Amino acid sequence: MSSPRKPLHLFEAYGVEMEYMIVKNDTLEILPITDKVIYDVAGKFDSDVELGDMAWSNELVLHVIELKTNGPARTLTGLIEKFQAQVNHINQLLQKYNARLLGSGAHPFMDPYREMCLWPHEHNQIYEAYNKIFDCRGHGWANLQSTHLNLPFANDEEFGKLHAAIRILMPIIPALSASSPVLDNQVSGFSDTRLEVYKSNQKQIPSIAGKVIPERVFSKAEYEQKIFKRIYADIAPYDEDEILRDQFLNSRGAIARFDRGAIEIRIIDIQECPQADIAVLSAVIETLKALVAERWVSVAEQQNWKEDDLAEILWKVVKDGQQAEINNPAYLKLCGYDKGDTCTAKELWQHLYDTILTASIPEESTRQALAFILQNDTLSARIVKALNGNPSPEKIKAVYEQLADCLKEGKQFLG
Template identity: 50%
Template sequence: MSKKYHLFEVYGIELEYMLVYSKSFKSAPIVDKLLTKKAGKLTSDVENGNIAWSNELVAHVVELKTNGPTNNLNGLSDLFHKDVLEINALLKPLEANLLPTAAHPLLNPLKDTELWKHSYSEVYELYNRIFDCHGHGWSNVQSTHINLPFFDDKEFEKLHAAIRIILPLIPGLCASSPILEGKNTGFKDARLEYYKTNQKKIPELTGLVIPERVFTKEDYYTTIFEPIKRAIRPHDIKNILDHHFLNSRGAIARFDRNAIEIRLVDIQECPKADIAICVLIIEVLKLLVDKKLATLQQQKKWLKQELFDILNPIIKDAENYTIFNVEYLNMFQIKETISVKNLWKHLYNLVKENIHESHHNTIEIILNEGTLATRILKAVGDDYSEKNIKVVYSKLAVCLQENKLFLS
């Protein structure tokens, strides 16, 4: 965002999808072929009207994103879906298709990972040298990113404070990665369980997932960026890696484009679900930013460790976890312990009138039927055979193609 925007004036949404071979269900490292078919030449970025496509770290993941900031969230689901249909049509002759959810349930990352080999590859190669990106936390993670603008330090302070408060609750709305390598991981959000530790070799990059209590650009540089730069220096002799790129917290400040990017959202079964979830999160953030739930001082005082202690069990149990920290719940006008599911229902009731009716049914299905992770586990039942998992996830691929919710 080179032009500066005010709070909630525009949005940037990014959706990541895995490519799989339709017959074998294995990951298909052919994003370069897909982008070449679309552009007529090998490229890492394609602008397709309102939506842009680009490559990711691994050769089997494509990212779809709003082509620049947009102020219209309500038409986005259809725009993304149109591109999903186009991509699946381009992939059909290659006997491949897009697969939704935040993790492929059968992928063996040590065997099935190919890094992107083209433009920007020196960055990925360096990352691979430092961290070895052949693991679930690297090659089997598809997420939805929400980019929200701020105009100056004053707006950054309000937005960063509000986002830190909401981060722990996000997996309780959108966890979608319960199965890895054919097994129930025990975590509704296995993607985030890996996210916490996949850069433990250089702990400064991810920190505690919840960002530190910093509310100005200067403080952010001192507290977060400078330690990152110091920590990476011995590994990055040629000075290839940018501090914005390296910062891996659950929400990252992008001062290069005056936005904060939220990264804790697992991608869902279809854009309709993704956008509805984004809208709900954004509307709750507006309540916090406008101090309608808690004062700015109340929001700012929370330490990263305190918020992480709420996030961590929600990564495991998602909407079924009961929050006991009443002081935290007071910020949402709740006076006693409550399940994450019921807290989200409460928050939805507070903002429902501000949400376009086209999202109501989708949000209500998620709040009543459970996160996608819960619905996937229900559909799989006790049968974790490769055959049955493929049946369930093939249905999820149909949901993506048809832009409809998955009901187990």
């Protein structure tokens, strides 16, 4: 999210990024031609294409294209239509390549060791540096698609409040957003397989991703000292040219971008269509607003939570999705849940939906899309249900063809 001259305050604007796979129409195999798509529009192999208030850009791998707001958007209203229009535009361009876009957090049968192609053009030296150190052929690098939400802060005080609230909410976000149940043509057993493989993709240098939930740091100086300084020191022996010595090196599930005046939430699997993504983002934003406003507990109490305690809940949700049991009464109190000492992640989100989200999300279509997720479970669970105990390669391909149709038509997947 680019910073305008005047700093944006909390919740004054939103930067949204959605990553999609390019796949072949007939086989659904990945097709590494993002550079060709960008060339078709820009006339050169740029890493970014600006199209009014929207933009496209490359990612590390050549079969993924990112669609995003071109700078901060003042509201989420209208973004469903804007993102869907970009999807339609790219799908049109892809017709001559016999290809189309596909959503969801991971490709179900890509072989990253055989098929991974790095972006070869502008900024390639960054991707080559990552590949040299970490070998990007694994699923945790080459096969994961997410929706990123950038939220602004204007000063240290706002950063401290926002970072605290984001840390608190992160453990239960995958109960709405998980969409990656299949890897290597097999149901993985994880609701959010993308996050499960993501957490260990830089295991040679553990400090880069940390516990995925960020540490208890609530000022720029503290962040520089406890996070940036450490990861820069740890990467230094592997990165002699200092190509990766930048804020983007931080790979936690939410990262501070002080150069942009924003925190970027990276824990969200992309959904089947923009309508579903904006519904998830709306739920996240409105719940964060309530936390920042101290609706249930003080900011100080939120800041007191250690990353290990939050991560324990996160990995339960990554495994079991909406059915994950949250048996930590102190955590439930953070969200105002007072119906008992334990509940499922679904019950907790239903509580948030009933108490704040129905009133705070203005668009009825977005509320309905969110209600659809709560009623019918995560996209991950819906995919597994559609496979109906028969995850043969043919069945998996058929289900993901339906997902590609959902993206084209802008509708949610029931299964």
